Amino acid sequence: xxxxxxxxxxxxxxxxxxxxxxxxxxxxxxxxxxxxxxxxxxxxxxxxxxxxxxxxxxxxxxxxxxxxxxxxxxxxxxxxxxxxxxxxxxxxxxxxxxxxxxxxxxxxxxxxxxxxxxxxxxxxxxxxxxxxxxxxxxxxxxxxxxxxxxxxxxxxxxxxxxxxxxxxxxxxxxxxxxxxxxxxxxxxxxxxxxxxxxxxxxxxxxxxxxxxxxxxxxxxxxxxxxxxxxxxxxxxxxxxxxxxxxxxxxxxxxxxxxxxxxxxxxxxxxxxxxxxxxxxxxxxxxxxxxxxxxxxxxxxxxxxxxxxxxxxxxxxxxxxxxxxxxxxx
Amino acid sequence: xxxxxxxxxxxxxxxxxxxxxxxxxxxxxxxxxxxxxxxxxxxxxxxxxxxxxxxxxxxxxxxxxxxxxxxxxxxxxxxxxxxxxxxxxxxxxxxxxxxxxxxxxxxxxxxxxxxxxxxxxxxxxxxxxxxxxxxxxxxxxxxxxxxxxxxxxxxxxxxxxxxxxxxxxxxxxxxxxxxxxxxxxxxxxxxxxxxxxxxxxxxxxxxxxxxxxxxxxxxxxxxxxxxxxxxxxxxxxxxxxxxxxxxxxxxxxxxxxxxxxxxxxxxxxxxxxxxxxxxxxxxxxxxxxxxxxxxxxxxxxxxxxxxxxxxxxxxxxxxxxxxxxxxxxxxxxxxxxxxxxxxxxxxxxxxxxxxxxxxxxxxxxxxxxxxxxxxxxxxxxxxxxxxxxxxx
Numbered sequence: 001x002x003x004x005x006x007x008x009x010x011x012x013x014x015x016x017x018x019x020x021x022x023x024x025x026x027x028x029x030x031x032x033x034x035x036x037x038x039x040x041x042x043x044x045x046x047x048x049x050x051x052x053x054x055x056x057x058x059x060x061x062x063x064x065x066x067x068x069x070x071x072x073x074x075x076x077x078x079x080x081x082x083x084x085x086x087x088x089x090x091x092x093x094x095x096x097x098x099x100x101x102x103x104x105x106x107x108x109x110x111x112x113x114x115x116x117x118x119x120x121x122x123x124x125x126x127x128x129x130x131x132x133x134x135x136x137x138x139x140x141x142x143x144x145x146x147x148x149x150x151x152x153x154x155x156x157x158x159x160x161x162x163x164x165x166x167x168x169x170x171x172x173x174x175x176x177x178x179x180x181x182x183x184x185x186x187x188x189x190x191x192x193x194x195x196x197x198x199x200x201x202x203x204x205x206x207x208x209x210x211x212x213x214x215x216x217x218x219x220x221x222x223x224x225x226x227x228x229x230x231x232x233x234x235x236x237x238x239x240x241x242x243x244x245x246x247x248x249x250x251x252x253x254x255x256x257x258x259x260x261x262x263x264x265x266x267x268x269x270x271x272x273x274x275x276x277x278x279x280x281x282x283x284x285x286x287x288x289x290x291x292x293x294x295x296x297x298x299x300x301x302x303x304x305x306x307x308x309x310x311x312x313x314x315x316x317x318x319x320x321x322x323x324x325x326x327x328x329x
Numbered sequence: 330x331x332x333x334x335x336x337x338x339x340x341x342x343x344x345x346x347x348x349x350x351x352x353x354x355x356x357x358x359x360x361x362x363x364x365x366x367x368x369x370x371x372x373x374x375x376x377x378x379x380x381x382x383x384x385x386x387x388x389x390x391x392x393x394x395x396x397x398x399x400x401x402x403x404x405x406x407x408x409x410x411x412x413x414x415x416x417x418x419x420x421x422x423x424x425x426x427x428x429x430x431x432x433x434x435x436x437x438x439x440x441x442x443x444x445x446x447x448x449x450x451x452x453x454x455x456x457x458x459x460x461x462x463x464x465x466x467x468x469x470x471x472x473x474x475x476x477x478x479x480x481x482x483x484x485x486x487x488x489x490x491x492x493x494x495x496x497x498x499x500x501x502x503x504x505x506x507x508x509x510x511x512x513x514x515x516x517x518x519x520x521x522x523x524x525x526x527x528x529x530x531x532x533x534x535x536x537x538x539x540x541x542x543x544x545x546x547x548x549x550x551x552x553x554x555x556x557x558x559x560x561x562x563x564x565x566x567x568x569x570x571x572x573x574x575x576x577x578x579x580x581x582x583x584x585x586x587x588x589x590x591x592x593x594x595x596x597x598x599x600x601x602x603x604x605x606x607x608x609x610x611x612x613x614x615x616x617x618x619x620x621x622x623x624x625x626x627x628x629x630x631x632x633x634x635x636x637x638x639x640x641x642x643x644x645x646x647x648x649x650x651x652x653x654x655x656x657x658x659x660x661x662x663x664x665x666x667x668x669x670x671x672x673x674x675x676x677x678x679x680x681x682x683x684x685x686x687x688x689x690x691x692x693x694x695x696x697x698x699x700x701x702x703x704x705x706x707x708x709x710x711x712x713x714x715x716x717x718x719x720x721x
Contacts, residue, residue: 040420043412140497141527149500151433152405166442167417242592245407245437254404260470293364294373294399 013221017193027272031178035171043170048201048282049177050238055263055274056181056188057231058087062260063269064192067116068124070256071132072232075105077234081103081139084152084246092158094176094241101237102230110228113222121206129253136251151247155240166242173242180238184231189271191227198226203271265307267314276315337386342611353633356393356647356654359400359417360428361438367463370431370454371632375452377625378636382644390640391647398423407437412442424654425450426602427639430632433501439463448646448659456504457715459681466655467663467682469518469638470631474502474508474715477551477578479688479708480602481512484547487706489513489576491521494547496535497552500524505551505580508715513549519599521545531557533564547576554582559591572598580608581702584693586628589641589700598699599693604686605631606671606702614636629671638670642677668695673707682715 034045055074061067079101087099110130113132119127139146147153160167164172191197199215210217249255258281266277284303287297311318360379362372379397388395398421400413410433417423418441426442427437427450435454439462442449451459451468460466471689486494492513494504494579502525510520522543526536529689548570552561565577573596579652581603582588589596607618607628617637629637648655649662656709659681688711693703 012642038643040416043415047408047412065417137528143500148503149405151436153436168441170415202533239408243408243411243437244440245411245433247405247407247433249405250436260553289403290399291482293362295365295397296371297365 007189042174046173046177052275052278054235057228059274060228065200069127069128074132074253075229075232076236079236080240080246080250083240084235088154106230110226112226117218117221153246157241158177267316357423358425359423362428365400374632375636378633382640390644407433409436411437414438418445424482446656448656450639452635470635472713476602477505477508478512481509485516485518489547492547494523494549537564537568550579558583558588562592566595605634614671
């Protein structure tokens, strides 16, 4: 798109990329619309924002660094359980809870990143899958800590900033989740449009060649994996705090798989891919399952098959193609 | 264009009035169940129980029209269950929350019931503490300790002195283990060993062999329903354990209709504790099973009865409250209610809002060429022992 004038000078290219485009501003303004248009759907909106953050964190590793993960929910779950436990044992302040959850998930992400950075492709799928299953079983058997299958009980989130209670309508929950999502999105956007972000894309395309031009592939992968883990942890913590529940499904395989589906649906390797995918998938799911609680999966299947057949690079990939075709003609 | 708009508005107005006029005579019930995913069959049976009750009572509860709003959790998903409950209350303005096949979902939705002061009917989720989470919740199904502690006491009273317990290593398994051991030990029995087994795809051969090596008189088993009872039966046969000589006992799922079909004759002699089986002999149950078969072409199970009795509870509570639909009035009306269910006489304990019912001890026998659960003993008016112990 903006490659023409920027390619000669990488700095100019990156600067051109970081500029906020009108459509982006419109997108973020539109995220406030639910307050005016769908005040009855704010709890769904808050869960969409949370899933969006989770998908964004996966996009950083899967879309940009080419680390295929089928166990990303592990970090989501660690964040959720950490925030839940902190609250259960007497500290229900949401923002510090988020920070603690981010640190916990980040630390475990950092520890596992040493293994992750040594493998590519299929081996990674197995590794992340195995790690996720191990963690789920661990959480199940540590019932004294996690509550096992019944889920963690006794979570109570305090008022946001001391005076905004989390209400039944989800007003506070959505504002809170959206604000956190926006801050972390700006951070991710800055990261992707930095030289570090560029080298990640290089690693995705050719892992072996990047060290030859001075970009340490493994160190970079460790860094981005840790960041993505912390972000996923924050997403998990948000869900735990806004719903005051945590259970084993928060780190289960289905959540890992579903986020991959949503990301691919929207378009991996694009900052907005995860967000668009999550919005489409979760709204469709909510509507279909409202109409047809027993067989709604059929329509989700139709949607997925349709998108993947006609838009192999996801919804945003298809949109970008359409735009470039239009600007050419 | 203007005329079209006007026509649209006019067309809309009568429906608005209809909705406003209907609100008083209509009771809105939000039903939260795992309609899709691995628990879909459970949800179907519960939903069919709900449907049958409504059909038999002219689609009215307590003299009011009924509007059911069904929501799918897709399996164990407490955040989803909680959001659905919130939406049902804030968006759809339901009067009652009902359904709940799975404990984690029931616990999450209970928060909403407590906060919004909505009557909530637990039609299955069976962990003892569920009803303590909201003062507006009533349970019509059963609790895990209610069945298993009763079974433990009964087993000791009937000559079993040494028992071994093997349970799946998850919440209900651990609760059942504790309940059976408590009942058995308090009656004077001796637990010679206990074992917790993997949740996912266990191979029971080694576990069963281990139990056999200790040579107990009886083995208590708690495993999830579905595919596992069949595999367990196979392991019993392979290791040469005959339930007719070493007593094999457990909660009703290990010998339900599907389990018996997959186990075959090895199941003969298995003893289970349960609150309902379609072979229960009573006039009401025979009619219930017949009507259920006519509509849904299969036998009802304890999930169906949960849905059916849940509707009965709402019906009776609405009548008693004089049509008041707020949580306070309904839960007060529900306390102490008593009625005849297809499973027998049941009532709602005014203190704990939990079901009080007969626990049947059944033995798998062959009747007319079919494997069925035959009732060999009945312990009447059993309250949930877990909450009774909590109070002391």
